[in-house]
Amino acid sequence: MSLKFLFKLCLLCNAAFCFQFQKDCVSTHDFQTDRIATSWAVRVWAPREDTDARILTLVSENDAGPSLRKIDITRTELHALFGQGSHREKNSSLLPGDGISPGWAEFRVTSDSRFKVWVAGVAEPLVDVEDDVRAERVVVRGSNVTVNCREPMVIWNVTEDRVAALPADGPGRYDLAVFSRSPSSPVLTLGDQTRVLSWDPEANMVTTFTSEPRALPAFIQHNFTVECSQAENHFKCDLLAGQNETVVGSVSLPHGMNAFSIHGNRAENFIVILRYIKDEEAMDGNSNSSPEEEVVSRSYLFYERVLQYCPLFLNALLAVVVAMIYVKNKKLKMVIDTLKNQSPGIKEMPQEPSFWRRLCREFLVISETSCLAAALYFTESLQLEHIHKARQEGNQPKTSKSDSSSTPTEAPELRTCISFNCTT
Numbered sequence: 001m002s003l004k005f006l007f008k009l010c011l012l013c014n015a016a017f018c019f020q021f022q023k024d025c026v027s028t029h030d031f032q033t034d035r036i037a038t039s040w041a042v043r044v045w046a047p048r049e050d051t052d053a054r055i056l057t058l059v060s061e062n063d064a065g066p067s068l069r070k071i072d073i074t075r076t077e078l079h080a081l082f083g084q085g086s087h088r089e090k091n092s093s094l095l096p097g098d099g100i101s102p103g104w105a106e107f108r109v110t111s112d113s114r115f116k117v118w119v120a121g122v123a124e125p126l127v128d129v130e131d132d133v134r135a136e137r138v139v140v141r142g143s144n145v146t147v148n149c150r151e152p153m154v155i156w157n158v159t160e161d162r163v164a165a166l167p168a169d170g171p172g173r174y175d176l177a178v179f180s181r182s183p184s185s186p187v188l189t190l191g192d193q194t195r196v197l198s199w200d201p202e203a204n205m206v207t208t209f210t211s212e213p214r215a216l217p218a219f220i221q222h223n224f225t226v227e228c229s230q231a232e233n234h235f236k237c238d239l240l241a242g243q244n245e246t247v248v249g250s251v252s253l254p255h256g257m258n259a260f261s262i263h264g265n266r267a268e269n270f271i272v273i274l275r276y277i278k279d280e281e282a283m284d285g286n287s288n289s290s291p292e293e294e295v296v297s298r299s300y301l302f303y304e305r306v307l308q309y310c311p312l313f314l315n316a317l318l319a320v321v322v323a324m325i326y327v328k329n330k331k332l333k334m335v336i337d338t339l340k341n342q343s344p345g346i347k348e349m350p351q352e353p354s355f356w357r358r359l360c361r362e363f364l365v366i367s368e369t370s371c372l373a374a375a376l377y378f379t380e381s382l383q384l385e386h387i388h389k390a391r392q393e394g395n396q397p398k399t400s401k402s403d404s405s406s407t408p409t410e411a412p413e414l415r416t417c418i419s420f421n422c423t424t
Contacts, residue, residue, distance in 0.1 A: 025149035027156055031140040033147065039110045043149060044142035045167045048102035049258060051075045055100070056107060056142045058117065060135035067133045071117065075100045078126055096122055103169055104154075104276060111138060143167070156262075156272045158186070163263040164272045170256050171235075174226040178206075178262075180270035183215035189261045190226070190237050191253040197222070200248075205241040208249035221273075224248070230256065 033040055046055045056073040068083035076099040080091045106120040117127035140147060144154060144167060156164035168174065178186050178197065186197045188208075197206050198213035206216065206224045216222050225245065228237040235256045239249030262272050 022149065022151055022153065022155065025146050025151055025153050025155045027144040027146055027154050029141060029143070029145060031145050031147050033138045033140065035136045038112045039108065040138070040140075041148050041150075042107040042109055042140055042142075043144075043146045043154075044105050044107070045144045046075050046100050046102050046105045047143070047167065047258065048169055051099070052077075054142075055105060056140070056145075058109065059139040059141070060111070060115070060133045060137075061139075062133050062135045065133070067135075069115065069129075069133045069135075071127055073100075073117075073119075073126065075102070080127070084132070095119075095126065096124070109138065109140075111135075152276055154274045154276075156274075157269075158262060158264050158272060159269050160264070160267045163261050165259055165261045166272070166274055167259050168228070168257055170258070171228050171230050174228075175275040176224055176226060177273040177275070178216060178222045178224075178270055179220070179273070180216065180218055180268070182218050182268070184218075184268045184270045185213060185215050185265045186262050186268075186270065186272075187265065188226075188239075188249075189263070190251045191235075191257050191260075193251045193253070195239065195249050195251065197224070203242060203246070205246070206239075206248060207241065208239060226260070228257075 042056065044056050047053060052074055054072045054074055056071075058069075058071045058073075060069040061067070066083075066085065068081070070081040072079040073095075076095055078093050078095060082089045082091075100119060101121070108118045110116045111131055113131060115127060115129050115131040115133075116125045118125050146154060156166070158164045166174070166176075178184070188195045188197060195208040196213050197216060198208060198210050199216050200207040200210070201214070206222050223241070225240040226237055227240055228235065230236075235253040237251045237253070238247050239251075240246065241248045264270060
């Protein structure tokens with residue numbers, strides 16, 4: 001096995017395991033919850049320019065009743081519709097304080113004996129009613145909705161007929177990334193101007209300063225930043241890339257923007273990732289979770305982290321195993337070459353085992369050791385169970401005459417199994 005093959009194998013493992021795709025962070029406009037969960041973390045976009053626009057709609061409907069509950073939330077008001085049969089009841093109320101701040105709004109929705117809705121930054125729930133609807137699902141509608149996304153990111157799928165429309169809130173910094181399984185040439189639209197994201201092989205990063213665009217390589221997360229600022233008579237956006245945040249593009253607009261978009265060329269498919277900074281103070285103010293919910297949330301995050309970093313650990317372990325096998329093969333080659341030089345007349349020489357044969361042999365050794373350990377553990381557990389039963393039988397009251405003597409009862413005979421061979 002050559003070093004070149006080893007290098008290609010490691011690159012293949014990195015391509016398979018390095019990118020973690022968070023499916024819960026893919027944005028949508030309509031989402032249906034499952035039937036099992038009773039608590040959901042909902043994130044939506046709240047625009048600055050329209051305070052009366054509905055940013056979140058929650059619909060719970062039970063056809064067996066029939067009963068209905070519909071809640072519409074704007075940045076400043078809440079509108080609720082309750083229906084039971086032919087009866088309809090509407091309620092409206094103002095949100096406390098200044099309402100919901102523009103940008104990404106974090107909600108928490110619970111549905112058990114009561115239906116509650118919280119928003120980050122407000123201590124009291126916006127909705128707290130008896131759950132008379134008993135709906136199996138809750139329909140969530142809004143702008144760029146994500147449900148149970150635990151990371152500060154939003155993901156858009158870009159296909160041949162789908163454009164990623166990313167919301168913006170005027171001047172600021174927007175950290176973006178593009179990932180694809182095939183070479184792609186994303187087109188970034190800022191206002192009425194477009195820029196094609198191209199690959200700079202010398203700088204090893206994204207650029208737009210080129211007369212001959214090159215497609216972005218596949219299986220690489222291409223990071224770049226759109227940084228916008230308001231000047232005296234125009235609105236400027238710079239594209240930054242690389243560790244030193246080199247300017248790789250620039251756009252000048254007559255006025256600000258509240259959105260920008262990214263689309264592909266021809267039949268390209270890729271994803272766009274927007275990372276943002278959460279308002280930690282606002283999130284800390286929303287501390288209405290019960291102890292049970294906090295424990296479940298922490299457990300969920302723990303197992304999520306385990307699943308997230310497990311592929312990285314397996315990748316490193318595979319690299320170590322491959323390197324060990326490579327070193328062993330190298331030593332065996334040296335021994336064979338030495339024997340050939342010392343004894344050129346020997347007809348039969350030790351045969352060098354193939355890479356996959358040695359890998360299979362190592363795997364069988366590890367599997368045999370694991371099976372033996374499991375068998376010993378099972379045997380020990382079985383022995384402890386027999387001893388426990390014997391002690392329980394020895395402590396039972398004796399009713400027959402033959403058992404009235406003071407002679408202690410012998411414990412039942414135990415059998416010890418090691419490597420699947422049982423002896424008494």
